[in-house]
Amino acid sequence: MSKTKTSKTVHLTIDGQNVEAPKGAMILDVTPGLGVEIPSLCAHPGLEPFGACRLCVVEIQKPGWDDWYKQLVTSCLFQVEEGLKVWTNSDEVRQNRKVVLDLLMARVPASDVIRDLGNQYGVTKTSYAEVDTEDTCIMCDICVRACHAIGRDAIASMSRGPDKYVDVPDKDACIGCLVCANLCPTNAIPFTANDNGKRRIWGKEFDLVTDERSGEVLGTTEYIEHVRKRAEDKGLLCPEDMKHESARVKRYGYAQKLSHVADVEEPIEEVK
Ligand code: SF4
Numbered sequence: 217m218s219k220t221k222t223s224k225t226v227h228l229t230i231d232g233q234n235v236e237a238p239k240g241a242m243i244l245d246v247t248p249g250l251g252v253e254i255p256s257l258c259a260h261p262g263l264e265p266f267g268a269c270r271l272c273v274v275e276i277q278k279p280g281w282d283d284w285y286k287q288l289v290t291s292c293l294f295q296v297e298e299g300l301k302v303w304t305n306s307d308e309v310r311q312n313r314k315v316v317l318d319l320l321m322a323r324v325p326a327s328d329v330i331r332d333l334g335n336q337y338g339v340t341k342t343s344y345a346e347v348d349t350e351d352t353c354i355m356c357d358i359c360v361r362a363c364h365a366i367g368r369d370a371i372a373s374m375s376r377g378p379d380k381y382v383d384v385p386d387k388d389a390c391i392g393c394l395v396c397a398n399l400c401p402t403n404a405i406p407f408t409a410n411d412n413g414k415r416r417i418w419g420k421e422f423d424l425v426t427d428e429r430s431g432e433v434l435g436t437t438e439y440i441e442h443v444r445k446r447a448e449d450k451g452l453l454c455p456e457d458m459k460h461e462s463a464r465v466k467r468y469g470y471a472q473k474l475s476h477v478a479d480v481e482e483p484i485e486e487v488k
Pocket residue numbers: 352353354355356357358359360382396399400401402403404405
């Protein structure tokens with residue numbers, strides 16, 4: 217009986233460049249290295265896509281479609297396909313991003329990140345009434361997803377619709393690791409990393425633990441306990457085991473990237 221060989225890659229064009237990409241990858245994931253710029257505030261390579269900011273929109277055309285017909289899709293959520301044509305900076309794409317940025321500038325007028333992005337697209341002033349707030353949260357959900365990825369679930373989206381906000385309803389669950397604040401695209405989470413051996417975030421104060429030999433800050437007491445407990449739960453009792461665990465977790469990539477961004481020494485979560 218003959219076996220059908222299925223290809224693991226697909227071929228597409230992005231702004232006219234021929235690209236070979238792994239099947240199942242999202243368009244946004246295959247753009248690094250191509251010299252194209254897609255604003256993507258709610259995406260992070262270490263987290264599942266969420267599609268909240270709508271800035272990563274691109275235009276696509278599938279094989280067989282009429283030449284004049286194209287569609288706008290969010291590139292962080294749209295999988296590559298054989299023969300797909302993608303445009304990341306067409307007039308239609310730029311116009312769509314302008315509309316989103318106009319809205320975001322009204323929603324978080326204090327955000328430098330949004331203002332700079334708006335300027336890049338020629339939106340220097342919002343055409344909507346500005347919300348009277350210093351908060352720069354755009355509800356991208358990165359902090360919620362990152363906290364879940366490291367195994368804490370301390371951060372949650374509260375309320376609904378325009379009143380939605382993020383908070384830490386159970387302060388005990390927060391371990392002061394700073395993953396949320398470091399990944400926040402609009403720097404909306406205030407914190408003090410190290411103030412005389414103390415760290416403050418989400419209205420909570422933590423003691424920092426310092427390596428006796430190097431003087432380097434290792435993390436908060438709660439963070440170190442979290443890592444120790446997870447290692448113990450997995451039966452990892454000695455440093456050698458921890459090294460093997462690190463290598464294993466690296467294969468999953470997700471938390472490794474998270475812990476790297478957060479300046480955390482050990483990868484601490486296997487997401488899948
Ligand atoms: S605080 Fe930052 S990371 Fe969290 S939802 Fe708001 S913008 Fe996103």
